[in-house]
Amino acid sequence: MTNKEQIQKEIEQTLQSLDGVQRATANPFLFTRIKARMQKQQSGWEKAYSFIARPVVALAVLIMVLGINFIAVYNVVTPTTATTAIETENDINNEYDYMASADSFDDQILNNQ
Amino acid sequence: MRNETELIEQLKNGDETAFRIIVEQWQDLVYNTILGIVQNETEAEDLAQDVFIKVFEKISSFKGDSKLSTWLYRIATTTALDHLRSKKRKKRFGFLQSLSGEGVDKVQVSDFIHPGVSLDNKERAAVLFKAIETLPENQKAAYTLHKLEGLSYRDVSEVLKTTVSAVESLMSRANQNLRKELETYYNRHYR
Numbered sequence: 001m002t003n004k005e006q007i008q009k010e011i012e013q014t015l016q017s018l019d020g021v022q023r024a025t026a027n028p029f030l031f032t033r034i035k036a037r038m039q040k041q042q043s044g045w046e047k048a049y050s051f052i053a054r055p056v057v058a059l060a061v062l063i064m065v066l067g068i069n070f071i072a073v074y075n076v077v078t079p080t081t082a083t084t085a086i087e088t089e090n091d092i093n094n095e096y097d098y099m100a101s102a103d104s105f106d107d108q109i110l111n112n113q
Numbered sequence: 114m115r116n117e118t119e120l121i122e123q124l125k126n127g128d129e130t131a132f133r134i135i136v137e138q139w140q141d142l143v144y145n146t147i148l149g150i151v152q153n154e155t156e157a158e159d160l161a162q163d164v165f166i167k168v169f170e171k172i173s174s175f176k177g178d179s180k181l182s183t184w185l186y187r188i189a190t191t192t193a194l195d196h197l198r199s200k201k202r203k204k205r206f207g208f209l210q211s212l213s214g215e216g217v218d219k220v221q222v223s224d225f226i227h228p229g230v231s232l233d234n235k236e237r238a239a240v241l242f243k244a245i246e247t248l249p250e251n252q253k254a255a256y257t258l259h260k261l262e263g264l265s266y267r268d269v270s271e272v273l274k275t276t277v278s279a280v281e282s283l284m285s286r287a288n289q290n291l292r293k294e295l296e297t298y299y300n301r302h303y304r
Contacts, residue, residue, distance in 0.1 A: 015292070017230065017241050025228075026144035026158065030161060033158075
């Protein structure tokens with residue numbers, strides 16, 4: 001038998017090695033373990049985690065965070081505009097005051113003359 | 114003995130006895146299916162527990178269009194394949210960590226020997242399971258359900274929610290891939 005034929009024979013035998021395989025049996029205490037795990041899941045952090053992990057809750061939290069961010073950004077941007085407007089107004093007022101005082105100074109000089 | 118429909122109805126009402134009967138009646142089916150896919154007894158037991166917890170939680174969504182066993186096979190197959198996917202991701206992450214110099218335990222690949230294989234076939238079956246490991250997910254699922262659980266192509270198609278001809282094609286490709294893997298293996302060992 002050539003090497004190639006021998007290899008083909010091995011392959012066929014290997015592919016047939018699962019013929020008539022018996023079903024593997026699970027741990028006889030599987031139910032007890034499942035119950036213990038379910039009880040553990042019901043308590044404490046796992047319960048809180050499963051609540052947080054719910055898509056509805058996660059989505060609500062996400063919307064809330066985005067909302068808070070939006071409000072925060074809005075509040076930061078708006079006062080800056082208002083302050084700038086006030087500052088501009090003050091600048092104009094100051095300018096006018098200066099102009100006014102300059103006018104009265106000119107009037108004074110003219111009157112004195 | 115309660116019949117399947119009764120058990121399902123009772124489980125939908127939260128009956129613990131019905132749940133216990135379901136677990137005891139189908140635990141070997143679930144465990145063996147998972148074991149064939151993940152090829153690790155400890156992981157298979159944990160995943161079998163996961164499957165039954167899912168069954169308890171999702172029983173209300175079971176419409177009864179298929180047999181309970183088909184539904185169980187489906188959950189078991191999906192759970193096992195998801196587990197393999199997450200294991201692969203962790204392995205990839207571990208590789209990246211090792212590149213960055215952080216210490217990571219290397220994953221030890223053990224030779225899996227299915228407990229149901231006869232003594233004189235154990236060595237060959239171990240080689241075959243190594244080859245099965247290299248199959249794409251859907252081929253692996255179809256091959257395991259057919260070979261280890263003895264399901265017909267029709268039953269496999271119901272579990273995988275596909276057609277019988279698609280299963281035939283999956284099995285044919287799986288056999289081709291296995292032959293290729295085994296040829297490489299034996300070529301190496303006969304030199």
